[in-house]
Amino acid sequence: MNNRRLFLEYLAQTSPFPLQIEIEKAQGCILYGAKGEEYIDLISGISVSNVGHCHPKVVKAVQDQAAKYMHLMVYGEIVQGPQVKLAEKIAQLLPPSLRNIYFVNSGSEAIEGALKLSKRYSSRSEIISFENAYHGSTTGALSIIGSEKFKNGFRPLAPMTRQIRFNNISDLQLITTATAAVFIEPIQGEAGVILPENNYLQLLRKKCNECGTLLVFDEVQSGFGRSGKMFAFEHYGVLPDILVCAKGMGGGMPIGAFISSKEIMSCLMESPILGHITTFGGHPVSCAASIACIEVIEEERLLEDIADKEQLFRKLLQHPKIIAVRGKGLLLAVEFATREFNFSVNHQCLQLGVFVDWFLFNDQSLRIAPPLTISASEIQSACEKILQAIKNAEVLAL
Ligand SMILES: Cc1ncc(COP(=O)(O)O)c(C=O)c1O
Incomplete structure (x- = not known):
């Protein structure tokens, strides 16, 4: 054949x-x-x-790391050079409140991690996201996408999720003190590239602050230079509590991450310990590729x-x-x-x-x-x- x-x-x-x-x-x-x-x-x-x-620098990083070691142990136990160096490199690109990083393998997985983290940290259950938002295809991510057509065949999905209208200021009143987190793509991708208008992200940030709700930016598609800045949120002067990335991060290799402060992230360490587990997350070859990818973005300006x-x-x-x-x-x-x-x-x-x-x-x-x-x-x-x-x-x- x-x-x-x-x-x-x-x-x-x-x-x-x-x-x-x-x-x-x-x-x-x-x-x-x-x-x-x-x-x-x-x-x-x-x-x-x-x-x-196949950028030569990324290819070389992959080849060199594959010859040193590949998988050693599940996430979070062994100190692996490519992982910690990548974490440091990404931390240097971000403000102090976003310098604690959990590596996974894909965008959907990073969203799953961010969903768990927001519920665990806030002790709340409701998640708000947006009409026409895309966050991935695993059950949790699917639950918060903004398309009934894609969700209907797979119900029941995660409860206590609702979608509001992007750029609609009056819908912000639906965010309340019961809302654990708002997940938003700062630039909506699969909706057909919709930009935030009229200080929408600032108003959303303000509402989340008032309600003690975490703000999660899904930059799986817009991150790593795609919008002209390393992260799209830099265009708008608004910081999330949790940042989610993947796709362009790995220079062609599979890797994703959810990123927050040490304070928020540390709740994954107790009740239960091992609050989030991955076998391959932060694979050393993907991390080496990701370091090379960021260096290419920087060195080639x-x-x-x-x-x-x-x-x-x-x-x-x-x-x-x-x-x-x-x-x-x-x-x-x-x-x-x-x-x-x-x-x-x-x-x-x-x-x-x-x-x-x-x-x-x-x-x-x-x-x-x-x-x-x-x-x-x-x-x-x-x-x-x-x-x-x-x-x-x-x-x-x-
Ligand atoms: C904004 C956004 N979030 C999450 C995802 C899911 O990423 P993945 O396909 O790596 O699971 C995508 C994929 O297209 C995406 O565009």
Whole structure:
């Protein structure tokens, strides 16, 4: 059987129409197909490959660490160089109230940890999150996402969760002294890249302070440079009590974290001890990759020209069929009138060699989230292809 047949036969399928593109190699912003095709990657494996695919520094860090040791022991017992050095490095990027780090393997797991931590620390049960929010697919994370469609098939989910409207100030009154935590993406990703408006995050912070409610920022998608700052919250001058990250953190390797103060985090140490357990969380190879990834962002000064790259996309992506280009930095949504037209543009983009996607809860918008290393000429070439794809989709729609 060829690989495509093996894929369909032996891999659990979750979609009736998987892309089924076979990739042999990936380097920088380019994916190389099995038949010699080339795709400009405009989605970074959904905001993961922020420093580009197979960055030599990340590859070397992975190879070196794999040759020293891989898994030694479950989380939290043995002092492992890559883990503690990564924790120190991340702590240096964050304010003093966010310098205690629990490493896990993914975004969903980090959300699970943050859910447990907020309930345990506050001794409260209610969790508030947002309509069209995405926080992951495990049962706890699923319970707080903002899509009934995705939740309905799996009920009953975690009790005492409710979703309020993003950017809606009057809904803030639903946060009360019974609320353990509010989970929010400071920039909503799967909703189609929705930015907070009118000091919304400041007002939310104020309300949480009044109610003694923990504020949790889910920066799984927006973190590690994607928005043009290391963390998106830096644009808004509001600090969370707990910060959740993953995706772009590992330079392509799986790793996530929930981060808080020592005071809040220490409640996982008692009643019961071992309040959160993971076998692989903070895997030394992933930690080594993550250190290299942060060093690449710093050494190559990747954050300095993200705003220019955003502007270049905005300048080039002009077409009557484009209703809006939304977002910040290199987390952008290009909106069309219908999902059908967007799907057609997506399909045409793939034919022309640009890898794009849509959003889970906004399927009329095309996702643009390339590696932060993308060059001006790659942006130029990708945008020309997107405009051509729009023209092709228009002809097909006639
Ligand atoms: C904002 C946000 N939170 C959490 C997750 C879940 O992360 P993972 O797929 O690594 O479990 C995602 C994944 O897309 C996400 O975008």
